Amino acid sequence: MEYFLTEEQLMIKELAAKIADEKIAPVALQYDEEGKFPHDIMKIIADSDLCGVYIEEKYGGLGGGILEMSLVVEELSRACGGISLAFAGTGLGTFPIILFGNEEQKAKYLPDIASGKKLAAFGLTEANAGSDAAGVQTTAQLDGDEYVLNGTKQWITNGGEAEIYTVIACTNRSKGARGFSAFIVEKDTPGFTFGKKENKMGIRASCTRELVFDNCRIPKKNLLAKEGMGFIVAMKTLDRTRPGVAAQALGIAQGAFDAALKYSRERVQFGQTISSFQAIQHMLADMAIQIEASRCLVYQTCRHIDSGAKNISRESAMAKVMASDTAMKVTTDAVQILGGYGYMKEYPVEKMMRDAKITQIYEGTNQIQRNVIALELIKELSSKK
Numbered sequence: 443m444e445y446f447l448t449e450e451q452l453m454i455k456e457l458a459a460k461i462a463d464e465k466i467a468p469v470a471l472q473y474d475e476e477g478k479f480p481h482d483i484m485k486i487i488a489d490s491d492l493c494g495v496y497i498e499e500k501y502g503g504l505g506g507g508i509l510e511m512s513l514v515v516e517e518l519s520r521a522c523g524g525i526s527l528a529f530a531g532t533g534l535g536t537f538p539i540i541l542f543g544n545e546e547q548k549a550k551y552l553p554d555i556a557s558g559k560k561l562a563a564f565g566l567t568e569a570n571a572g573s574d575a576a577g578v579q580t581t582a583q584l585d586g587d588e589y590v591l592n593g594t595k596q597w598i599t600n601g602g603e604a605e606i607y608t609v610i611a612c613t614n615r616s617k618g619a620r621g622f623s624a625f626i627v628e629k630d631t632p633g634f635t636f637g638k639k640e641n642k643m644g645i646r647a648s649c650t651r652e653l654v655f656d657n658c659r660i661p662k663k664n665l666l667a668k669e670g671m672g673f674i675v676a677m678k679t680l681d682r683t684r685p686g687v688a689a690q691a692l693g694i695a696q697g698a699f700d701a702a703l704k705y706s707r708e709r710v711q712f713g714q715t716i717s718s719f720q721a722i723q724h725m726l727a728d729m730a731i732q733i734e735a736s737r738c739l740v741y742q743t744c745r746h747i748d749s750g751a752k753n754i755s756r757e758s759a760m761a762k763v764m765a766s767d768t769a770m771k772v773t774t775d776a777v778q779i780l781g782g783y784g785y786m787k788e789y790p791v792e793k794m795m796r797d798a799k800i801t802q803i804y805e806g807t808n809q810i811q812r813n814v815i816a817l818e819l820i821k822e823l824s825s826k827k
């Protein structure tokens with residue numbers, strides 16, 4: 443299938459694919475088992491100049507957008523959906539700066555992210571603020587030239603491993619969603635520590651950890667955009683990074699499909715390879731259809747966002763739902779095709795099934811995505827009346 447990628451996009455995709463096949467696939471199971479954070483793989487990605495594919499050239503990046511970021515995420519995730527998250531989670535932590543940072547903030551933080559010297563993370567979720575993002579309790583109080591942060595963020599991807607954090611906190615509780623603000627917080631700031639490290643079902647090479655703020659003082663100039671803009675910073679960021687989750691799901695699905703197809707040509711039962719049975723052929727065909735449909739929607743959504751389109755929430759949510767539901771279905775079917783072997787840890791598909799599950803949950807559950815899609819559809823119809 444021709445995906446109408448430019449020569450540069452093809453080069454990026456091929457480079458990421460080479461890293462996935464040669465450096466990630468051989469260690470994916472080991473990293474999963476040990477829950478080891480992939481600093482060494484990130485160094486390889488950085489040395490290949492891929493860390494800044496979505497960052498402007500003037501800050502040391504390659505000047506691409508969401509599509510370039512997603513192509514890298516897709517290929518890395520084909521080999522390991524956990525290892526790829528060190529890269530993808532950094533994208534999530536970086537987009538608030540790309541979208542809302544002033545020149546000084548961009549010049550200070552983006553070059554180190556583009557070179558791969560520093561990782562980033564995004565701190566929105568809390569114990570009582572999951573789907574209800576407006577439930578954030580962490581506070582930021584202005585005191586002279588500093589904001590004082592107090593509260594705990596939960597389930598933060600790259601937590602403890604990243605150096606740069608974009609954090610949403612409440613600056614005026616009486617204003618509801620309009621009372622939040624977004625901040626850049628650097629690791630090693632006094633009063634900023636890391637709490638519980640999660641023991642997860644999948645994406646185990648990724649670190650998921652609490653961020654704890656205890657009278658953590660940060661300079662006033664670390665405020666992103668304006669006070670009161672924090673909820674919008676978070677929503678506009680997620681609109682642009684949900685296709686990245688979709689790309690992660692797409693990569694995981696492709697990896698599982700490749701393994702299932704290969705196995706079906708090798709496994710002999712009743713005197714024939716199982717690929718000669720129609721029951722297996724139809725499963726493989728359905729998996730391939732779902733993957734192709736997801737890829738087309740993901741790439742098209744990325745292009746729509748990169749074109750500068752204003753209304754992107756619906757498309758972004760659709761890509762995330764489609765690709766993550768596909769990943770869950772395809773990885774489950776891949777385990778089924780491998781049968782008893784599929785259920786064993788020696789084969790890669792049981793890990794892929796575990797890794798796929800999170801893509802239906804994080805950066806907004808698929809139930810929240812469907813809410814967003816339905817509300818946008820209704821809004822569009824109302825605006826035509």
Ligand code: COS
Binds near residue numbers: 806
């Ligand atoms: N872009 C720009 N503005 C947006 C927006 C978007 N995508 N989504 C909402 N807003 C604005 C609204 O227009 C509204 O502005 P006004 O104050 O001017 O009316 C404001 O933000 C509040 O929006 P809304 O009333 O829709 O907020 P809700 O509290 O009802 O929450 C959902 C909306 C459910 C969509 C939001 O909470 C959400 O996305 N939840 C999932 C969070 C998530 O993804 N968590 C994962 C964490 S990161 S791994």
